Amino acid sequence: MTSFSHAFRVMWRPKFRSMNQLLFFNLIAVVITMLYQIWQLGLANLEMITTVMGWGAVFGFVAFILLTRQNEQMLVSDTYRLLPTGDTKLYLANLVTSLVALVYVGVVQVVLVLIGTAMTGKTIRNWFQTNVNFQMNAADLRNLALYGTTTVFWAVAIVLWIWVFVNLIHFGTNTISAFLPNVQQRIVKGVLAVILTWVAIRFMSWIAHLESQVYNHFTTVSDITLNASGIWLDLLSLFVAIAVVAALNIFMMKRWVEAKY
Amino acid sequence: MTNALEITQLNYRKNTKTILTDVNLQIAPGKIVGLLGENGAGKTTLMRLIAGVAKNAKGTIAVHGETREAPRRAFVSFSEALQGFRPADKLSQIRDFYALAYPDFSAKKYLDLITFLQIDDDQKLSTLSKGTREKFIIALTLSREAAVYLLDEPFNGIDSMSRKRIISSIIQWKQDSATMVISDHYVSEIAALLDEVVIIKDHTVCAHKSSDQIRSEFGLGIEAFYESIYEGDIHDDEL
Structure with missing residues (x-):
């Protein structure tokens, strides 16, 4: 093995x-x-x-x-x-x-x-x-480090989310197609494309909103405090969503998704 | 003794079409088996199901008693088309992949095989002719010390002289206990090599005979026997 x-x-x-x-x-x-x-x-x-x-x-x-x-x-x-x-x-x-x-x-x-x-x-x-306001004390620096870490975690989460989501669409289409004749496959793929576009637009607008929030914190607040428990909760939910979608992808891989040849 | 391959009540459908139905097959260790059938009969699908890359089949496939897919793959060396590699990859890089990915890969056997097949592994994959690419696939597949080799149309595109040379030597590249399943259109050329023949017709295994049985029971060579089944000269009740 x-x-x-x-x-x-x-x-x-x-x-x-x-x-x-x-x-x-x-x-x-x-x-x-x-x-x-x-x-x-x-x-x-x-x-x-x-x-x-x-x-x-x-x-x-x-x-x-x-x-x-x-x-x-x-x-x-x-x-x-x-x-x-x-x-x-x-x-x-x-x-x-x-x-x-x-x-x-x-x-x-x-x-x-x-x-x-x-x-x-x-x-x-x-x-x-x-x-950037450089008049920072030790607490501000700690907060800045926290900001940096949050940003890195967010970046990782967003990248992973996009990859597992693309996998989900790919595997989902692949799985459904295996059970349908060719004509119906085209309809299902069309419907999936519409759903995918809608989800992608929603996701991108959420990311843009989040990005502007983080940017505002970073550039306009003189006392940098990470008063954003919502951001951490969102991050946690995104990681949970990644884990759930990845588990679903693995399940589809085990059961239905074949290699191409 | 555990069979090298044991398939029970295998059914496989794709896109609402039946590809294989009620396939039952037992192959003992050490045999060289010809898997014969017309185009689209399901030979490749059967091999892919055994190798665990085709999914959603009903029934049981056991390789050396192992029915779970991942451990089963460890026993099987399948001739894959190298589609996961980039055209710019050197053959030596592909060798390194195999050496790392498969614990049973034998570097010595690989070296012997590429020397025998006259392959320079400093070349890039994209520069290979169809025949040389097929030879390289054979070299990689047989370089593993696997229990079961699945060779899916391995001689396509290989010139007739090389083909005959490979066929006549193939026995030396497998361990005595290993089983080799070969699907090919060059039935007459591989016939001398085969211990047994499995014929797929109408989505199922319609005949599984040893070469000796074919000669003694039907008085035919393997190619004639295969053609007789497809042309209806030998009926199902005679098998």
């Missing part, structure tokens, strides 16, 4: 390779933009932060899309479904490796931003000076 750590490693490697390829192109984009800026503005006026963060956002999004696609493909590929390991282990290894790969891309982006700041960090320093 294949252990979780071996399943993790075999699923991690292709994702790590894809992310490295993507980061290579990210670096090329940053370097080309930097050379263009030097040519246009001169070395003295070079400003790297916006370039690094701009390209970081673009490539971060592409990384997320690529990982979402790989996530789906691996779970319906013979190559992975033939592994002598349980469906729960396989599903979790897939989810965790995707998350680790995305974190890896995030860490590289942070390193690039730090390098950019060290080189020419005028813009980011100005942004901090105008937007």
Whole structure:
């Protein structure tokens, strides 16, 4: 039997390779933009932060899309479904490796931003000076750390939620299709597409609302206090929802979802 | 002694169509079995059900007495189409995947096989011809020290000389106790290799005979026996 750590490693490697390829192109984009800026503005006026963060956002999004696609493909590929390991282990290894790969891309982006700041960090320093209150005491710093942690947890929860939700739609369609003739399959897929669009819009508007709440706390409140138990409760409910949907996906994988060939 | 493969009352439907019905089959360890049937008869589906990648079947499938899917997969080496790998992946990377994923993968056997099949594993998957890709799939599948090998049309696209060479040597790549199930259209070429034949017709196993039985009871070769069943020259009550 294949252990979780071996399943993790075999699923991690292709994702790590894809992310490295993507980061290579990210670096090329940053370097080309930097050379263009030097040519246009001169070395003295070079400003790297916006370039690094701009390209970081673009490539971060592409990384997320690529990982979402790989996530789906691996779970319906013979190559992975033939592994002598349980469906729960396989599903979790897939989810965790995707998350680790995305974190890896995030860490590289942070390193690039730090390098950019060290080189020419005028813009980011100005942004901090105008937007963030630095008159903080020890309690504020603790709250700021708490904010940081909450943001990280939220980011992880949102990413996981999107992945398990996409899995749910994919597996749900796959499961229903197996019991229907071709014509009815098209109707069911059409209805599911409408439901999916509605849920996606609702989710995105909720995220946007949440994001503006967090941003307001961070930029307008001088005494940074995390008076937002609602945010923690929402986070907890989201993690519960992730666990429930993941369990449902694993159940469908065990019972109905076949590998493609 | 536990059968290598034991299938009881297996039924499988997909998209409201019956693919397999009331399949019962017992195969003893150590045999090389030909799984024959026309296109769409359900040979691939049966193999995929045994390997645990097709779902929602009714009935029981046991490999070496193990009916649970994950432990059953540990016993089975199935010739998969390598669809989970990227075209840019090198064959050596795919080998590494197999070595890590399957505890029974034998690096020595792999090396012997790719040497025998004249495959350079420094190549990328996308550069392989159809025949070389099939040879590589055979090499990977047989590199495992599995109890049951499932080879689904393994010789497609392989030139006739290589095909004959592989068929004549295939016995050396499996352990004595291992069972090998081969589904193929080149019946005459694999016939000499087969200990037993399983024929699928009308969604079920309509015949399961040893090669000796076919010769002694019907006075026919394997290919002629198979064709006689499909053409109706041999009736169900004679089997």
